[in-house]
Amino acid sequence: MKHSLRNNLVIALSILVIAAAIAQGISSYQLCRAGMSALLDLRLEQVAVRMHNGFADSIPATPERGSQPSRDIVITIHRPGSEVPLRSTDPSLRLPEDADAGLSSEQVNGERWRIYTLRDPGTLIQVAQRSSVRDQLERETALSTLWPMLVLLPLVLGAVLLIVYRSLRKMNQLGMEAQGVDASHLKPLPVAGVPTELLPFVGSINRMIERLAQSIEAERKFIADAAHELRTPLTALQLQADNLQPHIVAGNQERFKELRSGIARSGALITQLLRLARADAPLVxxxxxxxxxxxxxxxxxxxxxxxxxxxxxxxxxxxxxxxxxxxxxxxxxxxxxxxxxxxxxxxxxxxxxxxxxxxxxxxxxxxxxxxxxxxxxxxxxxxxxxxxxxxxxxxxxxxxxxxxxxxxxxxxxxxxxxxxxxxxxxxxxxxxxxxxxxxxxxxxxxxxxxxxxxxxxxxxxxxxxxxxxxx
Ligand SMILES: Nc1ncnc2c1ncn2[C@@H]1O[C@H](COP(=O)(O)OP(=O)(O)OP(=O)(O)O)[C@@H](O)[C@H]1O
Ligand SMILES: [Mg+2]
Missing domain, CATH: 3.30.565.10 (Histidine kinase-like ATPase, C-terminal domain)
Known part of the structure; x- marks a missing residue:
């Protein structure tokens, strides 16, 4: 692949932007999940405290089996010494009564549960939520934080492309101008609007073009002068040959003709050389x-x-x-x-x-x-x-x-x-x-x-x- 400053910049900046976006995405996903988990834990604790403060009566004494949505939290209130819970939003679920006070994770009925246990001498209050439901909530919330970045990423990449293209546009223009420089077009490259970083470069190219133009012009002038100088003696030669013509003996006529055509050829060469020198002269x-x-x-x-x-x-x-x-x-x-x-x-x-x-x-x-x-x-x-x-x-x-x-x-x-x-x-x-x-x-x-x-x-x-x- 051709070494291109623009391609290198675009690739490097795009990799940088994508890597930064991935790093940012992973960290915001994880932070959001941790935050969500802490919030859900806090909710379990708050519900347990409310139950303790006398809200337990709001739970029906005998709730219908299976009436509770699986996403809901389960609340169980025990009196010590009693086999069955005093109140429970899901009587089929037997939360471990010996769970540690505060937050814990336990395996119940083949599922993992997050449980908050509040114990005092007269009551055992447990508030639990399925770990799978919590995982899903955490995942959904964390994923939703990634959307803005997914939308912004292509925009940022587009902006990178645009900035690189615009910054290097002047360089491309100069490249095109430089391509047009040849022996017949020795104009200096334009310096207007050229970024300061490129000015020394453009300056040295322009000095080189100037030196080249001077040496080409010197060569052209030399050819023109030489052709011009040769024209006079050649015209004289031609005249002398014309004057000699009648004096050439018959046997030498053929050779004399060759001599004259040689003079004519030299004359044509000089004329063409002069025309070339004139054609090569720069436009004034x-x-x-x-x-x-x-x-x-x-x-x-x-x-x-x-x-x-x-x-x-x-x-x-x-x-x-x-x-x-x-x-x-x-x-x-x-x-x-x-x-x-x-x-x-x-x-x-x-x-x-x-x-x-x-x-x-x-x-x-x-x-x-x-x-x-x-x-x-x-x-x-x-x-x-x-x-x-x-x-x-x-x-x-x-x-x-x-x-x-x-x-x-x-x-x-x-x-x-x-x-x-x-x-x-x-x-x-x-x-x-x-x-x-x-x-x-x-x-x-x-x-x-x-x-x-x-x-x-x-x-x-x-x-x-x-x-x-x-x-
Ligand atoms: N119309 C043409 N048909 C065939 N060959 C051509 C034709 N025009 C040019 N050429 C060939 O191209 C060569 C270069 O042409 P060019 O006009 O530069 O030089 P020239 O005709 O030899 O000399 P000059 O034009 O200076 O007298 C010629 O020598 C000739 O061989
Ligand atoms: Mg010709």
Whole structure:
């Protein structure tokens, strides 16, 4: 079983409460029985004294046999020298006349009796009660004292649970917050409302998060600076290669082409590194602009349309939500374009690429479906790793999806890559961003404007769709 402070506290406190309740129950039961026994003894004594003070005449001289309820006490009055009692509430019962004065317990007619004997020179008064009747009375009375505790016990246990839960709630909240801390979410844990005992703990975690954020930021800045610094000499190299082109002799053209594509690859790597560094940069402000995704999807399709057309790839957008997302247009565009560029790059000639943007709950999802080779299931969990490439036959830096992940994570969205599940080979790559405005909060005026927007988006997408498909 997992070691849980809450479980340990609940179990320990519950055992303590139950043990205290049992101890209290046993002692109150026994004390009550003893008290009841003393009361019943006192009653026997009082009745005997009253008989002695002249109340004996109230007993009928010849009571009917068996007329007395078994719970009642039996009173017998003797005159010394006489065989039969002078008065008795139950003449069939012969109490031992030689019993000790005061209280005693005797066996009579096969039953145990508690007897009070009052003896004086002229009279012997005995008042007796069955021990079984006394036991029953004592038990019933003692048991009745346990009821309040039996009712209170579950209430106290419930209160214990509630107190433990409430006391540790803040700790659970902090645990959840700490779970959400990763390289893209390095916010300090909130200290408001944290119990004083936990403050040093939360303080040291926050200092650690700060140090981590500083070192990640330093690393990011280094990558960004290095990529930036490399860009200038690479551009110069590119220019020189362009100038050299006419002077390359025919036999060296092939090798020169390789040199140029090497320069182009390095250029692409630098661009991706810069994009990654930018995507990894922390958010500077809490408010982000609202972005129309449909326009970005249309742009992404337009960008690749010439290549797609040349390769006979049928590319088009279907469903197109016009909701706005809470993320900057530049970043959303980088994420969408990376997915579209992957789809075009990895889909063989004559394939199909479908795009759609749809709102689900508070998120807007952009989905890119292709008919490429897909990705081996065992490699899927690694596609978002930096520099990971599942297919070495096609050129790439292995940074595109890391950039997509960093961008979506930064704005509270998700990036998902899975193989198609409709029987065709290919990838479904999707990114989500939170809506700029929660769906329930939309005013009718905004909704109307967006309806207009849908038609506009459809008009904008349709020509590209047809063009791509016709090509
Ligand atoms: N649509 C796709 N179909 C098949 N494989 C894909 C697809 N998208 C990505 N992959 C695989 O996932 C790997 C990682 O993709 P990612 O976009 O991160 O890098 P890349 O495309 O190689 O390089 P870059 O995008 O930086 O130019 C790719 O190398 C490729 O093997
Ligand atoms: Mg890519």
């Amino acid at each position: 402000s809490d408010t982000v602009e609202a972005t129309d995704v449909s326009k970005i999807v249309v742009d992404a399709v337009s960008d690749v349309l010439p290549i797609a057309a040349a390769r006979g790839i049928d590319i088009g957008a279907e469903e197109m939500s016009t909701d706005k997302v809470a993320a900057p247009a530049a970043d959303v565009a980088v994420a969408v374009k990376n997915l579209v560029s992957n789809a075009v790059r990895y889909t063989p000639d004559g394939g199909t690429i479908d795009l759609c943007a749809r709102t689900q709950g508070n998120m807007l999802w952009v989905e890119v479906r292709d008919t490429g080779p897909g990705i081996a299931p065992e490699l899927l969990p690694r596609v978002f790793d930096r520099f990971f490439r599942a297919n070495l036959d096609v050129e790439g830096t292995g940074l595109g999806l890391s950039i997509v992940k960093a961008i979506t994570g930064k704005y509270g969205g998700e990036a998902v890559i899975r193989n198609r599940s409709d029987g065709r080979s290919g990838i479904v790559a999707a990114v989500s961003f939170p809506l700029a405005e929660a769906p329930a909060a939309k005013s009718p005026r905004v909704a109307q404007k967006q309806n207009g927007g849908v038609a506009e988006a459809e008009r904008a997408v349709a020509p590209h769709h047809l063009h791509g498909r016709d090509a």
